[in-house]
Amino acid sequence: MVLVTTTITLSCSSLLHYYSTTRTRYVVVRCTRSSSNVVQEIDEKSENVFHPLKVAKRVVLVRHGQSTWNAEGRIQGSSDFSVLTKKGESQAETSRQMLFDDNFDACFSSPLARSKRTAEIIWGARQEQIIPEFDLREIDLYSFQGLLKEEGKRRFGPAFHQWQVDASNFIIDGHYPVRELWDRARNCWTKILAHDSRSVLVVAHNAVNQALVATAIGLEYEYFRTLLQSNCGVSVLDFTPRPDGGSPHICLNRLNQTPGSPVAGGKSGGREASKRIVLVCNGSTQGNTEGGFLFAGDQPLNMLGVIQSQKSAELLLDLSVSSIISSPSKSCIETATAISQVQEAADCLGADCVPRYVETKEMGYLDIEDIFKQSKMDVSSLPPFQPGWLNKVDDELRTTLWDQSGNAWKSLLDEISDESKSGEVIVAVSHPAIHIGLLAHCLNLTKEWMGSFHLDAGSISVLDFPDGPKGNGVIRCINYTAHLGRWSIPITRPTAEDVEDF
DSSP states (O other): OOOOEEEEEEOGGGHHHHHHTTTTSOEEEEEOTTOSOEEEEEETTSOOSSOOOSSOEEEEEEEOOOBHHHHHTBOOTTOOOOOBOHHHHHHHHHHHHHTTTOOOSEEEEOSSHHHHHHHHHHHTTOSSOOEEOGGGSOOOOGGGTTOBHHHHHHHHTHHHHHHHHOGGGOOBTTBOHHHHHHHHHHHHHHHHHHSSOSEEEEEEOHHHHHHHHHHHHTBOGGGTTTBOOOTTOEEEEEEEOOTTOSSOEEEEEEEEEOSSOSSSSOOBTTBOOSEEEEEEEOOOBGGGTSSSOSOOSSOOBOHHHHHHHHHHHHHGGGSOOSEEEEOSSHHHHHHHHHHHHHHHTTTTTTSOSSOOOOEEEEOGGGOOHHHHHHOSSOGGGSOTTOTTGGGGSOHHHHHHHHHHHHHHHHHHHHHTOOTTSTTEEEEEEEOHHHHHHHHHHHTTOOGGGGGGBOOOTTOEEEEEETTOTTSOOEEEEEEEOGGGGGGSOOTTOOOGGGSTTO
């Protein structure tokens, strides 16, 4: 059989129509950050990077704990000379406790010692054997491997600079490491998804986990260093079968849930963030905790929502917040007020030597009340707070959400546009639907990607800007809920077939 592959370029506006008219041929949607165009690759054999699934799958990715070479600032790549430090062992143990009650059918691991040991700690006494997968090794960096970063700068000069600022086009020893990694990640998905399991743990490395997340949701190698992976950070992807076959729906349920605080210190993509936007989803209301749709009118927080808002405020005490911008809805204003009150009491709480003044204001673009009231779609039929629920809304409603979140995004960037205010942090409080749109705008995506992300009530997502608001954003975490303690969302909630109307 002859394999025929055609590559065509479509405008984003014609994407959805084209997809619907080529349903007999599976389509891989890939987005590059350097262009607004979307590349479509058509395989005439009706074979896809992701084959149709019969049952839903959840894949949990974990990066290894801190290694000896991490601590030394030495470039590891795919070398196997470093091992976990005591801190790395402790991080792996924290991840084990985080995932202790989760039911995994299988565990894939990189064969490199630092990842293998992390997998062994997390996997614990489970009877199933850990599956070593060579393609899960860290990015191949060839002559760079083993060098301290200062040595790399001194010996390789321009090449090392390109690795830092333009990694997707970085070439060394005749290889493009990041591009090779993306191809390898796609091969990994073929093996992971073909395994007879519904809940899979994958323990690997920083760069390869970035590539796994990106290739799953259709982002090309220009997104390297955009989706942060910290030591022992946990990311979750849901794969849901389509009723009519074809490549499954894929949703990034959470990104980089770390053993420690996601807002305390650390670099983004290897660089300090000059600006930061923290997205806080409002706490629960009566309408979204009793089985109803996740928008049930302008309601105040219930008791769980009050607790969630206080927990979020406590987490953000590690930051000196410049301003809080809230949707005018009651639950969002209450959440914003809780954060503001804790920030301004920083000196009493021992987090700062002087009181903090935090500007609080409302932004209409962050509100969704009118959007759902005016929608012709019966939104009451949508499943509450389930991954990928935005795939179920009609195109008119999705477009309205997208346009309004786009206006909100522009306004938030204006808020951090003053380059003289280095280290500025703003907090935006809104409904998950708007925040999902903000995440997609940050990544320069289109409205079709809104179903590729998920956020829960009370969750926090962090966006850093190492090059200021005019540069590309780096996603530090998405849907972080560990700060909620006993009220946090489990890493592996029931998969699609365990929940009605997923």
